[in-house]
Amino acid sequence: MIVRSKAPLRLGLAGGGSDVSPYSDLYGGLILNATINLYTYCTIEETKDGLITINSYDAHCNKSYPLSSYLEINGEASLIKGVYNRVIINYGVKPRSFKITTFNDAPAGSGLGTSSSMVVCILKAFVEWLNLPLGDYEISRLAYEIERKDLKLSGGKQDQYAAAFGGFNYMEFLQNDLVIVNPLKIKRWIVDELEASMILYFTGVSRSSAAIIDQQKKRAASGNKVAIEAMHRIKQSAIDMKFALLKGDMVAFAKILGQAWEDKKKMADAITNPIIQEVFDIAMQVGAWGGKVSGAGGGGFIMLMVDPTRKKEVINTLNKLRGFVMPFQFTEGGAHGWKIYSTDKV
Structure with missing residues (x-):
């Protein structure tokens, strides 16, 4: 079986930075953002070789690791490893061999939330593959914890929610990492x-x-x-x-x-x-x-x-x-994943 997912990148229209702690904890944050038709992509392919193979084009990493319940965070494809480790720990999933491939439409450091969109995209692929009980809010929150707390990457909270929900959103960031996403219906x-x-x-x-x-x-x-x-x-x-x-x-x-x-x-x-x-x-x-x-x-x-x-x-x-x-259009949909049961290849 093959599982694929994609998640949109976003434009931070207004309020950017107010979602970053400690400001959001002290004063509360407000963000207006919108997703566009540039995406991150993830493919998970089940294998039988007893290995975990990571092919991250953006991280320039193409390596295989012995089957394990924990992948060391050593600067190589950290986003993929961070998601994998959390999925195993949080949901008691038994390690199984697979190959994961990721890439995105924009260069790293573009200001379009590529890293957070990628974490959401990878999580969505695991959710689809393993039938994990996670909705948009849960995926966004877990993606935030993986990126900001587990991997200790600096940043705010808006990008994960933008990638998961998609469309035009007015977001509220409150104390204790509470986030409220208000989708806007724009004519x-x-x-x-x-x-x-x-x-x-x-x-x-x-x-x-x-x-x-x-x-x-x-x-x-x-x-x-x-x-x-x-x-x-x-x-x-x-x-x-x-x-x-x-x-x-x-x-x-x-x-x-x-x-x-x-x-x-x-x-x-x-x-x-x-x-x-x-x-x-x-x-x-x-x-x-x-x-x-x-x-x-x-x-x-x-x-x-x-x-x-x-x-x-x-x-x-x-x-x-x-x-x-860069030509672009605004999009309505957030992250989504799908399964392919035929493994025949060209």
Whole structure:
């Protein structure tokens, strides 16, 4: 039997960073995000060789391990091993031999939540394969615990829930890791207008979000007044943007996006850099209304809002820089998995 799964990547539209502890524990967080048609993928194939074979294209790992109830976390394909170890421990699953293959549509460090989406995707494959009793909330929570607590990877809570639920979501992050996901029903014409008005540009720079997030956490924990007040405004932007989106007001949406970016830059020193600033300066010169970096910052993808009649002009200009414009559409569905019982291969 073969099991496959896929989970979407997301754009962090507003409130990013308010889902990161200790801020979310102290003040509560609010996030507005949406998934797009870029995905992480996982395939699990049952084997009879007594081995666990890991083929992770993104982690550049292709290795086989003796059948075991625990795979050592040593920097090689840690996301896969972290999920496997938790599944064995939490659900008392007897180890069995298999091959797992993973890859995704975006580069690591893209700011689209690739790592968290991958953890959700791998978990979904195990859920499908082993018939585990996990819904969207349970998968999201377990993915968060694996990534943040077991593997000790810095980050927030929104990405796991975005990947599991899919679509446009307004999320609340409360004390004790409590999360409430509020799906938004956006009219089709508003989604079309948002797609017509938005450009997704890859800066050509992949970055590790850990150092940026760690500095953000440190400033929140130390009571840094400038950083905390900026984060309060960022959290409020999620509320304001939700109303702008529901009304289809793209100009207001763009203004909120731009102001949130100015506030975000106050959270950590490495959130922006000369490459990012050059993209913003050039885009604004040729007609962009505003924008922000998706994710922690420092590189990855930039979301830019433009007048749809000038969109092609902005795209042509940006494509002359070191990065590239990524075509995309918003999606409704979250992570899902399926079984294939025929093992015949070409």
